[in-house]
Amino acid sequence: MADNRINSLLERFARGDRLALARLVTLVENRAPEADSVMEHIYARTGHAYVIGVTGAPGAGKSTLVNRLIAKYRGQDKLVAVLAIDPSSPFSGGAVLGDRVRMTDHYRDAGVYIRSISSRGHHGGLSRATREVVKLLDAFGHDFIIIETVGVGQTELSVMDLADTTVVVTVPEGGDGVQVMKAGLNEIADLFVVNKADRDGADRIKAELELSVHLRPAEGWRPPVVLTQAVSDVGIDALVAAIQRHREYLASHRDPAREAERRAREFVEVLTAAIDERATRALREGADGTREVVREVREGKLNPYSACRRIMENRMAIAELLAEPRELKPQR
Numbered sequence: 001m002a003d004n005r006i007n008s009l010l011e012r013f014a015r016g017d018r019l020a021l022a023r024l025v026t027l028v029e030n031r032a033p034e035a036d037s038v039m040e041h042i043y044a045r046t047g048h049a050y051v052i053g054v055t056g057a058p059g060a061g062k063s064t065l066v067n068r069l070i071a072k073y074r075g076q077d078k079l080v081a082v083l084a085i086d087p088s089s090p091f092s093g094g095a096v097l098g099d100r101v102r103m104t105d106h107y108r109d110a111g112v113y114i115r116s117i118s119s120r121g122h123h124g125g126l127s128r129a130t131r132e133v134v135k136l137l138d139a140f141g142h143d144f145i146i147i148e149t150v151g152v153g154q155t156e157l158s159v160m161d162l163a164d165t166t167v168v169v170t171v172p173e174g175g176d177g178v179q180v181m182k183a184g185l186n187e188i189a190d191l192f193v194v195n196k197a198d199r200d201g202a203d204r205i206k207a208e209l210e211l212s213v214h215l216r217p218a219e220g221w222r223p224p225v226v227l228t229q230a231v232s233d234v235g236i237d238a239l240v241a242a243i244q245r246h247r248e249y250l251a252s253h254r255d256p257a258r259e260a261e262r263r264a265r266e267f268v269e270v271l272t273a274a275i276d277e278r279a280t281r282a283l284r285e286g287a288d289g290t291r292e293v294v295r296e297v298r299e300g301k302l303n304p305y306s307a308c309r310r311i312m313e314n315r316m317a318i319a320e321l322l323a324e325p326r327e328l329k330p331q332r
């Protein structure tokens with residue numbers, strides 16, 4: 001039954017049905033039992049999209065800037081998806097768009113897909129959930145995927161690992177350059193934007209950032225600093241050009257060892273999460289080989305370490321922990 005529903009969603013997804021995309025995103029974000037099969041199914045179609053991360057202090061103008069970027073890429077006939085990491089809505093769970101992205105001008109455009117994802121409540125971690133949603137958006141055929149996240153907090157920032165180009169947005173306000181250094185944003189930046197350049201002090205923070213860039217090794221990529229006024233659509237072409245230059249730099253400096261490492265890490269994460277999920281469910285549902293041990297633990301007769309050893313040393317118990325969920329309940 002469930003399989004039929006998923007198959008029909010996947011078929012519609014392959015035909016470009018945005019409702020099917022939305023359903024699959026929800027399913028993957030919520031770690032539904034079918035999530036891994038969905039990922040397995042769509043994986044071969046990923047690898048096409050370019051991922052841009054946009055981060056910076058609250059209110060720096062990230063969303064305004066993202067709106068402008070969308071307009072530029074739509075002007076090039078590209079398909080664009082935006083994923084807003086929303087720390088302010090722990091309960092929306094991605095089903096409802098957060099207020100912070102509602103301001104967008106592109107709601108009615110079928111070439112733009114906008115989604116918010118809550119930074120809270122992801123058992124397997126926000127960066128994993130985001131990576132999987134990004135892969136879905138990629139497989140769907142988006143050319144650009146823009147991830148907007150507030151640059152405070154490790155959880156929110158962890159998603160910037162997924163970006164090919166990370167744009168750090170600053171403003172001329174007092175000491176923002178120093179804040180950027182403190183938050184470690186300068187280390188992840190491939191590109192700096194000084195937005196609200198209509199205000200005083202933009203040149204000063206630009207100089208500060210350029211100075212910090214010169215502390216980087218000379219042979220690597222040197223993040224450029226771009227002045228923008230997102231509200232008035234000023235400087236956006238320069239930003240698009242800078243992103244393009246970084247993209248070309250990456251293409252001509254590919255690092256196969258790092259790519260291999262990234263793939264291996266992803267695999268370990270997917271596998272350990274699958275083991276974790278299965279084992280947790282089996283223990284909760286009382287798989288045969290573990291029931292007695294769990295009972296003794298609950299009664300305080302067995303400490304968790306001895307209990308763990310007893311399970312680890314029992315191949316049958318391990319096999320039952322990792323069995324297909326449906327195998328747990330014998331059908332009679």
Ligand SMILES: Nc1nc2c(ncn2[C@@H]2O[C@H](COP(=O)(O)OP(=O)(O)OP(=O)(O)O)[C@@H](O)[C@H]2O)c(=O)[nH]1
Nearest residue numbers: 057058059060061062063064100195196229230231
């Ligand atoms: N003066 C000026 N104001 C700007 C500029 N760009 C954006 N703003 C304003 O800054 C405010 C915040 O803009 P947003 O785009 O919502 O900022 P944000 O970084 O996405 O905010 P959060 O998502 O809440 O962190 C809005 O009132 C914008 O109109 C700019 O270039 N100059």
Ligand SMILES: [Mg+2]
Nearest residue numbers: 062063100101
């Ligand atoms: Mg915003």
